[in-house]
Amino acid sequence: MKSANFAYIRATSLDHALSTLANTEDAIVLAGGQSLVAALNLRLQVPELVVDINHVPGLDQIEIGDDEVRIGPLVRHAQLMASDEATKALPLIGKALPHVAHPAIRNRGTTCGSLAYGDPAAEMPACAVALGATLVLASTDGTREVAAREFFEGLYETQRAPHEMLIEARFPVAPKGARPVFDEVAARRGDFATLGLAGQIHVDSGVIAAFDLVAFGSEPAPLLLENVADIALGKAPNPGLITDLSQAVADQVHPMESPLATPQMRRRQYRALAERCLHAAMEFADV
């Protein structure tokens, strides 16, 4: 299908982008375009004005500090994936990125675009919730910070107002020894996940000191599995614990109805997926 007609403006600065968004009803940001242009072509979205931010200088920075990694709104999936420094500081992101779409789409699609869009099947929102990232939103009224754990409200629903731009995602650097937990079920590599798990586990002096795990894909928004963490904390990793945790994952999710699988089938898939990725993360041989 072909898009409906719309006006187009190339923002020359962040202020220009923000004032255009503030002054135009029904204006929409164009970042990588890998979700937006598809939605335009399908006429799922029919905006008045498309504000292209691709030529605003300085928005493509990855800043790696001691405590956090700051990702600007034009950092492409491929750019982040190619940054050894970034994926070392954020091993979960490094593990998840190869599952995000396909090479040509990663060449254009952005981390912030993915977060702003809030696709329930997308990997980056799940990682942001698992890692406790902070999202920085800007408008002509100023900037505000929103915790990723509060940002995602439902299917494509976020706390971002239409005139706000996501100008930075701040991810806390993984503590030394923390390990990523990631796997998903998808029709093929790079396809959106029908369900997945993203998290980070930290074993210190033989016991689990921190464990944040998120279920995504089957839920309207990334779901932080707090009960799973409660079971794990203070315990020594062992195969019996993995069985308990995997069952807890299956018990806590609320899979949406789908023509592809019943919620019951999804729960079984979650249990199997949790077993697999927890064994990998805790370095037990896969059973």
Added chain:
Amino acid sequence: MSEDTIRFTLNGRDVSVPATTRGHLGDLLRHEFGETGTHIGCEHGVCGACNVVMDGVVVRSCLTLAVQVDGAEIETIEHLGSDHDVAALQNAFVARNAFQCGYCTPGMIMTARELLAGNTAPRREEIRDAISGNLCRCTGYQAIVEAISDAAETLREMADE
């Protein structure tokens, strides 16, 4: 960008078109410039038949607005045929019967060329991952994977000489 004209480089030539904001790059290339090697399959990013090179990287032309290419450098399959890497891929695709109708082939070659530029000896798994965003309705992929692997080998041998 002047008010009413988009200027960009297409296959080494400076070109311009009126800034009609509607439409994507794939249609622009085919309809305005007759570069019909860029194929349109799905128009929502899934099939990869429309891949072109924009400022040095492979992108979906159906997910790129025509107006976005103002100032950019675009290369289509027509322009790349004389590159030694593309020639190696073309020869391998022929030798391996890696196409039937050929609809997916230009997009496949674009993806494979970018893969081989960054990885001279990809494993079969890596090739499959790389072409996961290119759909072929005819071959079943096996021949395509073999062809890309063969082309990689040819290019390695050429590099050694």
